[in-house]
Amino acid sequence: MSQPYMFEKPLGLRDTLPQAQKEISRLEMIFQRELQRWGYDFIKTPALEYAETIGRASAIADNRLFKFLDAEGHPVVLRPDMTTPIARIAASSLREEPLPLRLAYTADLYRSQRKEGGHPSEFEQTGAELIGDATPYADVEVISLMMSLLEKSGLASVRLAVGHVGFVNAFFYDMVKDKAIVNHLRNLLYSKNDVGFHDYVATLHVTGEVAALLNSFVDSRRMNNKETLQFLERLADTSSTPVHSYYQNITELIHLLKLDNLDAQIDLDITLVPHLSYYTGFVFQGFGGNLGFPVASGGRYDDLLAKFNRPCPATGFGIRLDRLMSAIAMPEAEREKKCAVIYDRENAGNAMRYAAEEREKGRSVVLQHAEGIDIQETFEQQFESVTYFLERTETEE
Amino acid sequence: MNESLITIAMPKGRIFGDACRLLRNAGFRLPETFETTRKLIFDLESEPFRFILAKPVDVPTYVEYGAADIGIAGKDVLLESGRDVYEMVDLGISKCHMAVAGLAKHQSRRPFLKIATKYPNIASDFYRKRGEQVDLIALNGSIELAPIVGLADAIVDIVSTGQTLKENGLVEYDRLLDVSSRLVVNPVSYRLKKGLIDRIVEKMIKATEGTKVGMD
Numbered sequence: 113m114s115q116p117y118m119f120e121k122p123l124g125l126r127d128t129l130p131q132a133q134k135e136i137s138r139l140e141m142i143f144q145r146e147l148q149r150w151g152y153d154f155i156k157t158p159a160l161e162y163a164e165t166i167g168r169a170s171a172i173a174d175n176r177l178f179k180f181l182d183a184e185g186h187p188v189v190l191r192p193d194m195t196t197p198i199a200r201i202a203a204s205s206l207r208e209e210p211l212p213l214r215l216a217y218t219a220d221l222y223r224s225q226r227k228e229g230g231h232p233s234e235f236e237q238t239g240a241e242l243i244g245d246a247t248p249y250a251d252v253e254v255i256s257l258m259m260s261l262l263e264k265s266g267l268a269s270v271r272l273a274v275g276h277v278g279f280v281n282a283f284f285y286d287m288v289k290d291k292a293i294v295n296h297l298r299n300l301l302y303s304k305n306d307v308g309f310h311d312y313v314a315t316l317h318v319t320g321e322v323a324a325l326l327n328s329f330v331d332s333r334r335m336n337n338k339e340t341l342q343f344l345e346r347l348a349d350t351s352s353t354p355v356h357s358y359y360q361n362i363t364e365l366i367h368l369l370k371l372d373n374l375d376a377q378i379d380l381d382i383t384l385v386p387h388l389s390y391y392t393g394f395v396f397q398g399f400g401g402n403l404g405f406p407v408a409s410g411g412r413y414d415d416l417l418a419k420f421n422r423p424c425p426a427t428g429f430g431i432r433l434d435r436l437m438s439a440i441a442m443p444e445a446e447r448e449k450k451c452a453v454i455y456d457r458e459n460a461g462n463a464m465r466y467a468a469e470e471r472e473k474g475r476s477v478v479l480q481h482a483e484g485i486d487i488q489e490t491f492e493q494q495f496e497s498v499t500y501f502l503e504r505t506e507t508e509e
Numbered sequence: 510m511n512e513s514l515i516t517i518a519m520p521k522g523r524i525f526g527d528a529c530r531l532l533r534n535a536g537f538r539l540p541e542t543f544e545t546t547r548k549l550i551f552d553l554e555s556e557p558f559r560f561i562l563a564k565p566v567d568v569p570t571y572v573e574y575g576a577a578d579i580g581i582a583g584k585d586v587l588l589e590s591g592r593d594v595y596e597m598v599d600l601g602i603s604k605c606h607m608a609v610a611g612l613a614k615h616q617s618r619r620p621f622l623k624i625a626t627k628y629p630n631i632a633s634d635f636y637r638k639r640g641e642q643v644d645l646i647a648l649n650g651s652i653e654l655a656p657i658v659g660l661a662d663a664i665v666d667i668v669s670t671g672q673t674l675k676e677n678g679l680v681e682y683d684r685l686l687d688v689s690s691r692l693v694v695n696p697v698s699y700r701l702k703k704g705l706i707d708r709i710v711e712k713m714i715k716a717t718e719g720t721k722v723g724m725d
Contacts, residue, residue, distance in 0.1 A: 269512065269701060271701055273700055304593070304594060304595040304596060304696065305596045306595065306596055306597050306598075307584075307597070307599040307691055308596065310599075311599075334707045334710065334711070379700055379703060399697045399700045400701070403575060403697065404574045404575020404576070404695050404697050404698070405575070405696075405697065406696065406697060
């Protein structure tokens with residue numbers, strides 16, 4: 113690489129300027145308040161983790177990790193997700209706490225480095241994890257919580273797609289009885305390649321009936337929720353136990369989301385398979401506003417805590433603040449509600465008292481000595497009002 | 510996102526005529542001037558559809574970022590770009606295949622085969638799977654020139670009739686994959702406008718059934 117320009121930052125990283133930071137803080141505050149109201153406790157974890165533990169368990173592809181050596185020569189990674197560190201905490205420091213645990217976070221995550229726009233290497237995410245509850249009621253809770261956060265953020269037309277990778281795996285296995293084929297089929301769902309799915313099914317040595325079922329499975333994306341449920345019931349009737357119990361969970365989830373008045377915003381799509389490979393049950397993605405990418409995603413990961421020697425079911429989600437910000441139609445940049453107090457040496461005491469009183473009232477006050485101002489006119493233009501504490505005037509303009 | 514308008518990215522050039530014919534078969538009332546217009550954006554008057562005319566390799570990009578809800582793109586550009594979009598229907602139009610080709614007499618035994626191509630990702634994938642090491646040279650067009658002037662030992666490119674290869678004295682060594690055009694959909698648009706998009710997808714499936722029977 114050639115010498116970077118002085119103002120350049122490493123690939124994929126960016127500065128957050130005041131206006132964007134204000135919007136981020138607004139979202140953070142809304143999210144923090146709402147998550148606390150639902151009884152979730154915030155935690156923090158280090159940005160650096162060992163590559164052999166978190167790096168490996170995180171399920172983010174190796175080439176997307178920022179990896180280097182720490183001072184002792186251990187390979188470390190910048191955390192690529194928060195679910196894995198939280199699983200580590202739940203399995204160690206919080207081991208004795210009564211279950212279920214409700215934990216939340218806002219943190220910067222790191223995934224290296226892509227040249228293209230819209231895929232920053234560092235991004236902020238807010239999320240919640242509900243650990244120790246295997247019932248579909250826990251899934252309903254995290255889904256309603258995520259929907260509530262997205263609604264409160266001001267995102268327009270919030271929608272949610274829900275699938276169930278446990279059902280997908282079990283059903284495919286019932287059909288083809290071969291793990292390699294199951295993985296291949298699931299991978300085609302993940303890459304959203306319906307055409308490839310149909311082509312691949314045509315090459316399999318299965319009965320015409322099985323091929324037809326597999327094909328209608330991928331086409332079921334185009335059904336509405338009621339049709340999808342009927343379709344899944346039909347599959348479950350002919351299938352073995354896990355598929356059937358997963359189907360029960362799905363009907364229960366949809367029933368509860370209906371009670372929560374969320375059913376109109378939800379698209380039950382059994383073909384939804386997101387990238388994170390640790391998901392075992394329900395998976396979901398949140399959409400809305402004015403952006404081509406999902407703003408939030410989550411799911412159940414019942415096997416992840418076992419990697420830290422504490423087998424325990426868990427479910428949760430994360431909302432990407434960078435994407436949410438681009439998806440929300442920003443209101444007209446509100447004129448900054450700040451006022452200035454300009455003073456000189458003789459009136460410093462009065463000016464300070466005045467500023468302190470105004471700040472107590474909740475106003476944002478900039479206290480500025482007259483001699484420190486570069487160009488008075490442009491400086492004053494930034495403020496809603498300017499109060500002078502100068503030797504001659506001492507009055508408000 | 511305007512929830513009642515569907516934006517469709519169309520590939521200019523080779524596929525465009527086929528795609529328009531298929532859209533008409535599917536019931537889209539495209540105006541007669543559609544194929545000749547030089548406008549890049551075109552709104553239908555009778556239906557809530559907006560067409561944007563893009564370079565074929567850019568169609569998946571417009572769709573991935575959500576600037577278009579739907580697009581028509583060749584399997585070759587989809588594979589090469591690896592974009593995160595739903596590939597929902599094989600439209601069965603503009604069929605061709607991707608092949609390795611080179612001079613008829615020349616069978617290079619050099620340790621590092623030089624391959625010229627517009628599709629460096631597909632070509633690299635193909636040779637990696639075979640465990641062969643090759644040097645790729647990325648070009649943007651008239652790939653057939655490369656082996657003739659000695660820039661490369663072979664090329665990886667799409668072949669439809671084989672006429673261009675023949676006229677330039679090249680022969681096919683290997684066939685990589687079959688290519689046809691696909692209907693692709695942005696994942697978020699799909700959720701926000703599911704009803705409208707499902708209807709289009711079903712119309713297109715029906716329209717392609719005709720072309721498939723006709724072509725096989």
